[in-house]
Amino acid sequence: MISYILAVLVAILIVGADQYTKMIVNSTMINGKSITFIKGIIDFTYVENSGSAWGMLSGHTWILIAATFVIMLVLIALLLKYGVKNKLLFWATVLVLAGGIGNMIDRVFRGGKVIDFLQFAFWKDFPVFNIADCAVVIGAGMMVLYFVIDIIKENKAKRENGESVSQNGEN
Numbered sequence: 001m002i003s004y005i006l007a008v009l010v011a012i013l014i015v016g017a018d019q020y021t022k023m024i025v026n027s028t029m030i031n032g033k034s035i036t037f038i039k040g041i042i043d044f045t046y047v048e049n050s051g052s053a054w055g056m057l058s059g060h061t062w063i064l065i066a067a068t069f070v071i072m073l074v075l076i077a078l079l080l081k082y083g084v085k086n087k088l089l090f091w092a093t094v095l096v097l098a099g100g101i102g103n104m105i106d107r108v109f110r111g112g113k114v115i116d117f118l119q120f121a122f123w124k125d126f127p128v129f130n131i132a133d134c135a136v137v138i139g140a141g142m143m144v145l146y147f148v149i150d151i152i153k154e155n156k157a158k159r160e161n162g163e164s165v166s167q168n169g170e171n
Contacts, residue, residue, distance in 0.1 A: 003084045007091075011098040018102035018131040022115040034119065043121045047128040048113040054127050061112030065104065072100050089146045095139030102132030 029035070029046040037044050051058030075093050084090050106114040116128040129137075 003087075003090065007094045011094055011101070014095070014098035014131065014135050015102045015105070018099075018135075019105060021117070021131055022106065025117040026115055029117070036121070038121075040121050043119045044117050045119040045128050047116045048110075049116050049128070050113045053129075053133075059112075061107055064112075065107050068100050068104050068107070072097060072104075075100075086146065088142055088149075092139045092142035092146060095135045095142065097139075099132040099135030099137075099139065102130070102135070106132075 025044065025046050029044065031046050031048055034043045034045040049055065049058075050061065052064060057064055075097050079090070079093050079097075082089060103114050114130065114132075116130045116133070118130060118134075119128045120126050
């Protein structure tokens with residue numbers, strides 16, 4: 001139960017920080033303008049993105065909302081089915097959900113546009129992103145790590161079972 005309460009608090013903090021920073025950027029910056037934050041590393045660049053990463057599906061707000069909604073439903077089902085059985089998968093799911101909620105709020109209440117403002121100063125071709133995007137990417141990375149670890153464990157178990165079978169077959 002404590003894990004669920006902590007997860008809700010973490011999600012609220014992520015969504016709150018995401019929406020608060022977007023509100024500040026929206027009220028203090030001009031769309032398309034940049035401000036150096038950490039020279040050579042991170043700039044604040046205000047972009048209203050009507051697509052996903054790299055502007056894919058730009059202008060197709062309903063597809064993005066529907067896809068996000070379906071993914072969020074799947075993640076909620078995953079949480080309900082597996083709960084806290086695996087902490088890595090649990091927290092990965094919480095991060096992806098929180099990020100999805102943050103960007104969904106923008107899509108629904110900002111005319112289909114997500115406010116992005118973080119830009120790598122050393123990699124200008126990389127998409128401008130926001131706190132919600134960070135949560136989604138970190139959570140997705142954790143999910144990949146979970147599945148890699150799971151595959152490794154399965155293969156190890158199969159090898160151990162295979163070795164014990166061949167040893168038993170020789171006797």
